[in-house]
Structure formats: C-alpha cells, structure tokens
Amino acid sequence: MSLASDVPTTERLYFGDSFLCTFEGTVIAHAEWGGKAAVVLDRSAFYAEARGQMADRGTLGGLTVVDVQTDDVGRMFHVVEGERPAVGTSVQGTVDRDRRRVHMALHTGQHMLSRALHDLANAATVSSRLGESTCTIDVDQASVEEQKLAAAEDLVNAVIDNDVAVRAFFPTADELKGLPLRRAPTVTENIRVVDIAGFDVSPCGGTHCTRTAQVGFVQVTGVERYKGKIRVFFTTGPRARREALVQTATLRRLGREFSCEPLLVPGAIVKLRDEITAGREALGKVRGRLAEALAPQLKAGAAPDAPIVALVNDAPNELLRSIAVRLTADANALAVLGGTTPEGVCIVVSRGAQNTVDCGKLLGKIAALAGGRGGGRKEHAEGKLPANIAFEALAIEALRSLG
Numbered sequence: 366m367s368l369a370s371d372v373p374t375t376e377r378l379y380f381g382d383s384f385l386c387t388f389e390g391t392v393i394a395h396a397e398w399g400g401k402a403a404v405v406l407d408r409s410a411f412y413a414e415a416r417g418q419m420a421d422r423g424t425l426g427g428l429t430v431v432d433v434q435t436d437d438v439g440r441m442f443h444v445v446e447g448e449r450p451a452v453g454t455s456v457q458g459t460v461d462r463d464r465r466r467v468h469m470a471l472h473t474g475q476h477m478l479s480r481a482l483h484d485l486a487n488a489a490t491v492s493s494r495l496g497e498s499t500c501t502i503d504v505d506q507a508s509v510e511e512q513k514l515a516a517a518e519d520l521v522n523a524v525i526d527n528d529v530a531v532r533a534f535f536p537t538a539d540e541l542k543g544l545p546l547r548r549a550p551t552v553t554e555n556i557r558v559v560d561i562a563g564f565d566v567s568p569c570g571g572t573h574c575t576r577t578a579q580v581g582f583v584q585v586t587g588v589e590r591y592k593g594k595i596r597v598f599f600t601t602g603p604r605a606r607r608e609a610l611v612q613t614a615t616l617r618r619l620g621r622e623f624s625c626e627p628l629l630v631p632g633a634i635v636k637l638r639d640e641i642t643a644g645r646e647a648l649g650k651v652r653g654r655l656a657e658a659l660a661p662q663l664k665a666g667a668a669p670d671a672p673i674v675a676l677v678n679d680a681p682n683e684l685l686r687s688i689a690v691r692l693t694a695d696a697n698a699l700a701v702l703g704g705t706t707p708e709g710v711c712i713v714v715s716r717g718a719q720n721t722v723d724c725g726k727l728l729g730k731i732a733a734l735a736g737g738r739g740g741g742r743k744e745h746a747e748g749k750l751p752a753n754i755a756f757e758a759l760a761i762e763a764l765r766s767l768g
C-alpha cells in the first residue's frame with residue numbers, strides 16, 4: 366500500500382449524489398492493495414468498502430474494477446484488472462448501477478430498521494453488516510420478542526410508504542450539537558449525517574436512497590442469539606423483491622404439486638405427513654404378520670440345529686429383521702437371510718442368545734465373496750449386495766470358511 370505522503374485524498378463524489386454512476390477522474394498515483402494493482406484518483410464516484418457496506422464494482426478507463434478500498438487518510442484504491450492508465454491520465458469511471466442501487470436500499474433500510482428496533486424494542490444497534498447475500502443488525506439485547514420485531518418491520522414499511530426525503534449532509538459543529546443523533550459518530554471531524562425526515566438521524570458515510578419509497582420494502586427474515594446479543598437478519602430493496610419473487614414462484618409450484626392454492630400448501634403438507642405416518646403404521650403391522658407366517662416356513666426348510674439360510678423375494682431390510690427376530694427367539698439359532706429388492710440383495714445376519722457365530726464377520730465373508738465389503742456387530746449385522754449374486758451359495762461357502 367506504500368503511497369507517498371503527498372498524494373492527496375480522493376474527493377468522494379457519492380457524498381453529493383448517490384445516483385451518480387459515471388464520472389471523470391484523473392489518475393494521481395499507481396499503488397497496490399493486497400498485492401494487486403490499483404490506481405488512486407483525484408475524485409471518484411466509487412464507494413470503498415467501509416463500515417459494513419461492500420465496495421462498488423464497475424469500470425475505470427475500460428478496465429474492470431474488482432475492489433475499492435480506502436486508507437486511513439481517505440485515499441481511494443481502485444483495484445483494476447489489466448494495464449493501468451498512466452499517472453496524469455483522465456479516465457472515465459462507471460459504477461455498476463444495479464449493485465449500487467441494491468446497496469443504497471440496504472443501507473437506508475438498515476438505518477430505518479435500527480431506528481424502529483431502538484424505538485419499539487429498546488434495542489440499540491451495536492453493529493450491522495450488509496453482505497453479498499445476507500444483511501444483519503446486532504442489537505444490545507439478550508432477546509427481542511417476535512411481536513416487537515413484527516411491529517418494527519411494520520413501522521419501517523409505513524415510513525417507506527410515506528415516501529419521506531432522505532438527506533445526507535455535513536452539518537457545522539453548531540448544527541451537529543442540535544441534531545438528535547441515534548448514535549455517536551465514529552469520526553471526530555467532517556461528520557456526515559443522514560437524515561430520514563422525521564424518523565431517524567444518524568452519522569454515516571455510506572450511500573443511501575434519496576427518498577424512503579426507493580427502499581421498496583423491508584423484511585425481517587430471522588433472528589438468532591449471537592454472543593449474548595440478538596442478531597436480526599433482514600432484506601430490503603431490489604434484492605428483497607428478487608428474493609420474494611423467487612419464493613412466491615416456488616410456492617406456486619408447490620401449490621400445483623399439491624393441487625391446491627399456494628397459501629394452502631402448509632395444510633396439504635401436514636395432511637400428507639399424517640397419511641405417511643398412518644401408512645407406515647399399517648405397513649408395520651402387515652410386515653409383522655408376514656414375518657410371523659414366513660419364519661416357521663424358513664425354519665422348516667433348514668436341517669435341525671443348522672443355520673437358517675434363505676433368500677426371500679421382495680423383502681427389504683425391515684422385513685428380514687422382523688423375520689430374524691422371530692427365528693432367533695430360539696437361543697441356538699443363526700439366521701442368514703437375503704432379500705431381493707430393486708436396488709440389490711439386502712442381507713441380515715442375526716443370532717440367538719446362545720449362538721457364538723460372529724454375525725459381522727460372517728456378513729463380511731459373504732460380501733468379500735461377492736466382491737464387496739461389509740461388516741457389523743457380533744450379535745447382528747446388515748448389508749446390501751448387488752442384485753445378481755447367488756446369495757444362498759455364497760452364504761453356505763462363507764459359513765464353511767468360518768468353520
């Protein structure tokens with residue numbers, strides 16, 4: 366960043382006009398910011414990242430501006446991609462208007478929401494952040510009632526609808542003393558004040574709307590506890606509108622899926638969930654009765670005291686488990702069950718209380734013979750293998766190899 370001390374500060378054109386997006390400036394120095402090539406101008410409409418507001422983007426003499434930062438003195442570093450114009454050259458700057466417009470609405474919305482939280486929830490803003498995707502205000506309260514948040518949101522939207530003027534200016538020292546500032550300034554001279562007529566007066570160096578209606582609307586999107594304080598998530602302006610449009614389109618699509626009005630989707634989901642629960646319960650009962658019927662048949666198919674090895678058609682894990690529970694009621698039993706499913710062969714290996722075969726090891730052997738891997742506990746193991754395996758032959762070979 367090493368810049369000669371005689372390089373003057375950059376005149377900030379957005380102080381006078383936050384809508385100004387094209388300007389002429391002169392390159393007064395070449396510099397580096399974070400190891401990247403930057404130019405310093407005598408005047409600029411770009412906003413440099415500061416106090417929770419992101420930097421503008423745009424172009425400078427046709428080069429893309431990828432970042433804008435400022436040093437302590439107030440010299441602005443425009444980080445550009447490409448060959449920098451020579452010192453002394455006059456260049457045209459163009460600020461990305463859509464991005465600027467979003468930031469103006471976010472910042473003005475933040476001032477208003479901070480004021481509303483202050484007035485209605487006695488919650489003073491300790492910091493705020495206007496990010497690429499989320500905006501937050503941290504307030505000095507351990508909790509804020511849901512109702513008060515809603516009231517703050519309503520109040521801000523009413524001020525937006527009233528379309529009052531927003532004025533940014535540099536008061537004289539005397540004028541400053543008479544202003545009802547919501548918070549103390551963070552600088553001691555050249556204090557800039559943003560006055561939202563009849564609502565909020567705060568010191569701020571950011572870019573704001575010039576009337577509250579330009580904010581569009583403000584929405585609180587969530588709250589969470591953060592380091593003993595409350596963090597309020599919010600959205601406003603063009604970004605809020607984009608998000609709302611995407612969300613309502615999604616809700617309409619859900620409505621079509623459920624064949625109901627979009628606003629009836631939550632009720633349709635509750636009904637569907639209840640139906641699934643009832644269906645699961647009914648299926649569980651049927652599965653139990655099926656296992657009850659199948660277990661004696663499988664036992665009859667095996668020699669007395671020999672492991673019960675069987676492949677059951679259309680039997681997912683749950684059914685095999687249910688059968689195994691019944692077979693291993695016999696303390697000496699060992700059940701080695703496979704079940705065909707569309708996704709492959711499910712395997713359940715389970716033993717009675719007196720049986721000493723290691724079920725996990727046995728399952729591992731079967732899986733290894735089928736070219737795969739598997740395992741589990743000594744008492745019970747489950748797995749899945751490809752559909753085309755000769756399950757019973759593999760199981761018998763695996764039992765033999767275990768001795």
Ligand SMILES: [Zn+2]
Pocket residue numbers: 472473476559569570571572573
């Ligand atoms: Zn501001």
